[in-house]
Amino acid sequence: MARSPRQIESMLQSKFGFSPASARGRSKDHRWYELRLRGLPTIRTKLSHSKKDVGDKLEGKISRQLKVRRPFYERMMSCTKGREDYYAQVKKDPYPPFGTHY
């Protein structure tokens, strides 16, 4: 199902606890969101200011930034997975896994 960047942003903030992040000199075309969970590296994702719906492959990239597999991401967006499910998932089985450099 096609979603707009606004819909995804709204879900990330209201349902999953992401906060807007502001990089120094940040571009006006992007909005970054961060989630800090105790004991895990910061999870960051980026969305554009575009009003166009997000493409299928791009949603795949966003799901990887969120550290979940695509089916789980779809359930997050369709409201069958909530905040606690998501936090448990990234703690138990982040995908792709956090790098070995941490």
Add this chain to the structure above:
Amino acid sequence: MTLDEVRSRSSGVADRSLSRWHGASAGSSVLRVSTESTASIAPTAAVTLTLPERFAPGWRRIKPLVLTIECDSNGQYLMSDDEFMVYGVGTTIAEAYGDYVLSLIEYFGLVEQGTAENRYDAAELRHLRAYLQPTEHK
């Protein structure tokens, strides 16, 4: 230099760099990536290439960073890496490249800002610096 200036100046880098990317591989077949802004990739193909050493004004790539270019379901081009999970989008390959470069630099800035309070960001910044570094004072 602002990030938007980096974006506009890096599109020229994209044109020059794409001209060196002739013969980038897509699976087992070889694709030719044109320097023209109208260059296209079949929706089912994914082209991989390496971020140019001078990928943006004021920045240098140290270690090879592999990028993938794909065509998305909405006709937009998508450029991404699997190391930092950064992506860029655009209606042309050059635009996607400019957006990717800008996003990569923004990501670097966010991680750098996070190092004061987060040991994971300190590790991520070391990892980033193994791949790219600013060449001028920010």
